[in-house]
Amino acid sequence: MSNKPFLKNLFPLSLQSKIVLYFGLMFIIVITLIEVVKFYGVPFTNFEGEYRALKSEALGKLNLVADLKKERLQRWIEERNDGMDVIAQSTLVKNSIKQLKQIIQKNVEQGRKGDQLWQAVKKEQIYIDLRNHLRLIKSTYGVYNEIEIIDRDTKLTIATTYNPDLGKKIQEADVYANITNIDDIYIALHKDPHSQEGKFVLIIARLVNIFDPVDNSKIISAILMAYIDPKDFIEPLLHTGDGLGQTGEALLVDKNRNILVPLKHPLSDGKRAMPLEYQITAKPATFAARGEEGIVISKDYRNVPVLAAFRHICFTPELRWGLVVKRDLTEVFALLHHSRSYTIAVGVIGILSALLFIGLVAGKVTSPIKNMTDIAHRVENDDFTARAKITSSDELGFLAESFNSMIDRVENWKKQLEQQVYIRTVELTEEIDHRKLAEEKLERTYKKLKEQSALLAQTEKMSAVGTLVAGTAHELNNPIMGILNFAEYCMKHTSTEDKLYTVMQDIENEAKRCAEIVRNLLTFSHVEQDDDNVYQKEGLATIVERVLKLLSYRIEKQRIEVVMHIADDTPDIYMNSNAIQQLILNLTGNAFDAMENSDKKQFGVDICRKGKFVQITISDTGCGIATESLNSIFDPFFTTKAVGQGTGLGLSVSQGIVKMHEGDIICKSEEGEGTKFTILLPIEKRGQKNE
Amino acid sequence: MGVCKPIMVLSQKNIISAIGILLIAMAIAFFIFSKDDTDIEPLMKILSDEPRYSTYEFPKDSTIIKFGTQPLYIPTGLISETIKRDMILKRALSEIGMKLKFYPFLKGDDINFFLDRGHLDIGISGDMPTLKAAATSDIIITNLVQKGFTSIVAKKFVLMDELRRKRIGYAFGSNAHYSLLQALTAVGLDENDVHLVAMDVYEMPKRLNAGDIYAFSAWEPTPSIVLKQQKDAAIIHRNLNSGYLYFWGGFSSDHNIATEYIVAATIRAIHWIQSSNENLLAASNWSKKASEKLTGTNLEISAEEIAELAKKDILGMRQPSHIHESSLDKESSLYKEFEFLKTVGKIPVSTDWEQMRKSFDIEIAKNILAEPLKYKLNEYDYTGQGDQDEQ
Numbered sequence A: 001m002s003n004k005p006f007l008k009n010l011f012p013l014s015l016q017s018k019i020v021l022y023f024g025l026m027f028i029i030v031i032t033l034i035e036v037v038k039f040y041g042v043p044f045t046n047f048e049g050e051y052r053a054l055k056s057e058a059l060g061k062l063n064l065v066a067d068l069k070k071e072r073l074q075r076w077i078e079e080r081n082d083g084m085d086v087i088a089q090s091t092l093v094k095n096s097i098k099q100l101k102q103i104i105q106k107n108v109e110q111g112r113k114g115d116q117l118w119q120a121v122k123k124e125q126i127y128i129d130l131r132n133h134l135r136l137i138k139s140t141y142g143v144y145n146e147i148e149i150i151d152r153d154t155k156l157t158i159a160t161t162y163n164p165d166l167g168k169k170i171q172e173a174d175v176y177a178n179i180t181n182i183d184d185i186y187i188a189l190h191k192d193p194h195s196q197e198g199k200f201v202l203i204i205a206r207l208v209n210i211f212d213p214v215d216n217s218k219i220i221s222a223i224l225m226a227y228i229d230p231k232d233f234i235e236p237l238l239h240t241g242d243g244l245g246q247t248g249e250a251l252l253v254d255k256n257r258n259i260l261v262p263l264k265h266p267l268s269d270g271k272r273a274m275p276l277e278y279q280i281t282a283k284p285a286t287f288a289a290r291g292e293e294g295i296v297i298s299k300d301y302r303n304v305p306v307l308a309a310f311r312h313i314c315f316t317p318e319l320r321w322g323l324v325v326k327r328d329l330t331e332v333f334a335l336l337h338h339s340r341s342y343t344i345a346v347g348v349i350g351i352l353s354a355l356l357f358i359g360l361v362a363g364k365v366t367s368p369i370k371n372m373t374d375i376a377h378r379v380e381n382d383d384f385t386a387r388a389k390i391t392s393s394d395e396l397g398f399l400a401e402s403f404n405s406m407i408d409r410v411e412n413w414k415k416q417l418e419q420q421v422y423i424r425t426v427e428l429t430e431e432i433d434h435r436k437l438a439e440e441k442l443e444r445t446y447k448k449l450k451e452q453s454a455l456l457a458q459t460e461k462m463s464a465v466g467t468l469v470a471g472t473a474h475e476l477n478n479p480i481m482g483i484l485n486f487a488e489y490c491m492k493h494t495s496t497e498d499k500l501y502t503v504m505q506d507i508e509n510e511a512k513r514c515a516e517i518v519r520n521l522l523t524f525s526h527v528e529q530d531d532d533n534v535y536q537k538e539g540l541a542t543i544v545e546r547v548l549k550l551l552s553y554r555i556e557k558q559r560i561e562v563v564m565h566i567a568d569d570t571p572d573i574y575m576n577s578n579a580i581q582q583l584i585l586n587l588t589g590n591a592f593d594a595m596e597n598s599d600k601k602q603f604g605v606d607i608c609r610k611g612k613f614v615q616i617t618i619s620d621t622g623c624g625i626a627t628e629s630l631n632s633i634f635d636p637f638f639t640t641k642a643v644g645q646g647t648g649l650g651l652s653v654s655q656g657i658v659k660m661h662e663g664d665i666i667c668k669s670e671e672g673e674g675t676k677f678t679i680l681l682p683i684e685k686r687g688q689k690n691e
Numbered sequence B: 001m002g003v004c005k006p007i008m009v010l011s012q013k014n015i016i017s018a019i020g021i022l023l024i025a026m027a028i029a030f031f032i033f034s035k036d037d038t039d040i041e042p043l044m045k046i047l048s049d050e051p052r053y054s055t056y057e058f059p060k061d062s063t064i065i066k067f068g069t070q071p072l073y074i075p076t077g078l079i080s081e082t083i084k085r086d087m088i089l090k091r092a093l094s095e096i097g098m099k100l101k102f103y104p105f106l107k108g109d110d111i112n113f114f115l116d117r118g119h120l121d122i123g124i125s126g127d128m129p130t131l132k133a134a135a136t137s138d139i140i141i142t143n144l145v146q147k148g149f150t151s152i153v154a155k156k157f158v159l160m161d162e163l164r165r166k167r168i169g170y171a172f173g174s175n176a177h178y179s180l181l182q183a184l185t186a187v188g189l190d191e192n193d194v195h196l197v198a199m200d201v202y203e204m205p206k207r208l209n210a211g212d213i214y215a216f217s218a219w220e221p222t223p224s225i226v227l228k229q230q231k232d233a234a235i236i237h238r239n240l241n242s243g244y245l246y247f248w249g250g251f252s253s254d255h256n257i258a259t260e261y262i263v264a265a266t267i268r269a270i271h272w273i274q275s276s277n278e279n280l281l282a283a284s285n286w287s288k289k290a291s292e293k294l295t296g297t298n299l300e301i302s303a304e305e306i307a308e309l310a311k312k313d314i315l316g317m318r319q320p321s322h323i324h325e326s327s328l329d330k331e332s333s334l335y336k337e338f339e340f341l342k343t344v345g346k347i348p349v350s351t352d353w354e355q356m357r358k359s360f361d362i363e364i365a366k367n368i369l370a371e372p373l374k375y376k377l378n379e380y381d382y383t384g385q386g387d388q389d390e391q
Helices: A006-010 A015-040 A049-089 A091-109 A114-123 A125-141 A174-178 A234-239 A283-289 A334-380 A395-492 A499-527 A540-550 A552-558 A577-594 A627-632 A650-660 B004-033 B042-049 B076-084 B087-095 B108-116 B127-136 B175-186 B201-210 B222-229 B249-254 B256-275 B277-295 B303-311 B333-343 B353-357 B362-370
Strands: A146-151 A157-160 A185-191 A200-211 A219-228 A249-254 A292-299 A305-314 A320-328 A535-538 A561-566 A573-576 A602-610 A613-620 A664-670 A674-682 B064-069 B099-104 B122-126 B139-154 B167-170 B195-198 B215-219 B234-248
Touching: A015 A049, A015 A334, A049 A091, A049 A185, A049 A200, A049 A219, A049 A234, A049 A292, A049 A305, A049 A320, A049 A334, A091 A114, A091 A125, A091 A146, A091 A157, A091 A200, A091 A219, A114 A125, A125 A146, A125 A157, A234 A249, A249 A283, A283 A292, A283 A305, A283 A320, A292 B175, A305 B234, A334 A395, A395 A499, A535 A540, A535 A577, A540 A552, A540 A561, A540 A573, A540 A577, A540 A602, A540 A613, A552 A577, A573 A577, A573 A674, A577 A602, A577 A613, A577 A650, A577 A674, A650 A664, B064 B076, B064 B108, B064 B256, B076 B099, B076 B122, B076 B139, B076 B256, B076 B277, B087 B099, B087 B256, B099 B277, B108 B122, B108 B127, B122 B127, B122 B139, B122 B175, B127 B139, B127 B175, B127 B234, B127 B333, B127 B353, B139 B175, B139 B222, B139 B249, B139 B256, B139 B362, B167 B175, B167 B201, B175 B215, B175 B234, B175 B333, B201 B215, B201 B222, B215 B222, B222 B234, B222 B303, B234 B249, B234 B256, B249 B256, B256 B277, B256 B362, B277 B303, B333 B353
Parallel strands: A561 A602, B064 B099, B064 B122, B167 B195, B167 B215
Antiparallel strands: A146 A157, A146 A219, A185 A200, A200 A219, A249 A320, A292 A305, A292 B234, A305 A320, A535 A573, A602 A613, A613 A674, A664 A674, B122 B234, B139 B215, B139 B234
């Protein structure tokens, strides 16, 4: 199970990826920080940033526009006031008013009233002069629609540039309330009394005080009124000049927040607001009307967010207007947003470019390392032909060089090690072989020793048995010879028709059998006492033929088919002929015995050369030997024949003869099929076969 | 490495923890130790410690009319300094066995403090201290002596709502104090959203420059001084205020002739100042000197600049002096200010506007204006030595 953390397992990162990630992140953070600081400034320091600077600039611009418009409006009103002052203080006007009042008084005293009165006044030269003077002022200044003089006492128009007004009472009642002193100024917007279209007009009024010529303490007061079309002057004052952009607007309200000029945009319900009829409730206008000045982000009368600079224009402590200069917030901060978008875009492009560059650099830096990693894998997989490319003369180049050098050394060490291993392996193999041989030899020696021990034990046993047998045989030989002799004597001296002769014959046969047994015993014991001097070179075939001749009567009697095959290149062997004859005799006799009751009676002899040995195979088609008896057939006194039929020594003696010759005997048998004895006898003299 | 690695890991953790604790401690220290003088009653503190006021002697002699002035308050400083030199007034008062003594103060609330205790007979103040005095004392308000703006000046041009959590200097109980509260309310802030720092008006430029405060609210010439000194400073809000001449009720009723003479002298002074630029400049010079004498420091503004500021105020207006009846209506800004001051606890909530209106004598000035010859409104003699009659 891997010991790496879960995430590392989930997202394994190459060195190149890590470099891109770490440096990329660092770069992103740095760039972002720089852009943020550049745009938003550093808090708690004097560095404001672009956002703050642009915002300040936008606020400052609008502020400046508002100040300019206020100043221009104030100046215009002051100029109008000054103009009215000049007119009001004019001696001509004062004297004319004084005289006109006297004329009117005289006409009234004469009973004239209404139209009759004013028709008469119109004809008076003083009226004509005053009217012409007023018309001259009107045309000279060019700002007044009409100029009128009102008798403060009667409230009737006594002189006017608009003839229909002569003798009429003015409708603007608040003029009287506000014009009581010489210093009083009246400026207000009213519906134009001279217009049928419902237009608005600005009325400026001043008090004209004339001392009574008779009673100097008495003052004759008249009100000088001028009508000015706001469209001609105020509206252009508000709406000219740059700094307001597409959505900008300047609006004017009185102290009760009633608009004094038409609004640029319709209201939120689509209607158009008319001066003096619509009261703005938006914050900027409210602040301006109540005497405050400043700049605020708020919603205007359309409910649209705006940046609004509001100003208070105070002509007199009581005559005050509010001025609002506003622009839609979207337009004001369009540059700001554009700048911000630009900053973000530049930042993003910068970051992407940096990431690309970092990726390229990382690739360039990590490429040699990757190459070395591949080389290392190849070396790991025993490919020592691999070498790192040296593509630079910097640390990575030195690393590649050292890496290659290291591979060379490792390769050399490997080769040396392999060689040493090989040498050592060979040595060890040889040693092992030697040891194996030694072990084999030891084993053989051990086996031999064991065999020898067994043989020795057997030999000792056999020797003991042989000695016993020999002793017994010698002891028995004499009485048996005696019996034989006596039997032969008796037979010689007995008629063959005599029953005794048959008995004597049986005695002779039995005695001969005993003698054979004794002879066999002696032979058995003599095997253990072999002598090299009796060995001579003779052919096995000769021995076999001799034996077959000896047993010819049995062959004939039992009708045994003899098949003999002798290879041409079979050499003579060094043997003890008598012993070998005994051997062949025993085996052949056993074979004939085994085929006693067989249907097929075939006796086979095969003689051939087997290397340093001659092999003789004696086979029969007899009853075979039981498998469980096969291991014991060479044991002395082991027999499968009935009692009295065999001594059990034949095969034991045969084995002894074969061993004596340093050969080997093997028995293969199958019950009911037959038996095959294979004997290997060395060609050379015993002790010489390995030379 | 087996021994070093745990040590290195421990140190890193310790460093990070230490930095975190340090930052938290700094933040806590900042909030705990940031100055906030709003809990201290500045008036009592100032008056108990103010050395200049403590030297003032207020004679019990009823023939000496004690007039509290504000040299630092444009344009009233020009008016009061002109009155100080008015020989016509002096002669007229002398004829009725009285004389004037002038006491300069830093702000209207200070004047009211002494007026309330009977140490002064006349005061000149902005609308807020005048309304407060009218609500709590027996005064008669006779005429208008100022109609101009108090300004909120900030270190740089910001919107009003950006004053949140900022330190703002103000003169407690003054017009400028009211303007500040009103301006904050207009943008949805209140006193708790900012750090109000009470101070004298002449300290504000220095403290703004030093970074002790972010903004201040004051009357002229302080805003103009700052705009001249700091190029980045800007006026972010202005409020139209008025200033009044008022008499202690007892004095007015006992000495109505003297009251008329003094009201006339005020109107005359205004007329004289308005009549020529030379007069305006002379009055500005007198005002500047008086301010510098009061504060003990040079006023960082020239007489010409004071003159320009005065022209933007009542001295540049026509129809200046008398109080219009409409200004006492419930639609008027004065009434709105009265209601505002009640809501912010500067005036007792139980104060009735009708009762307040009775403090305003709108006829006295009108009557004087109606008799210019009698009151010599257009005769001028300002050859008096102003400092002879000054405390």
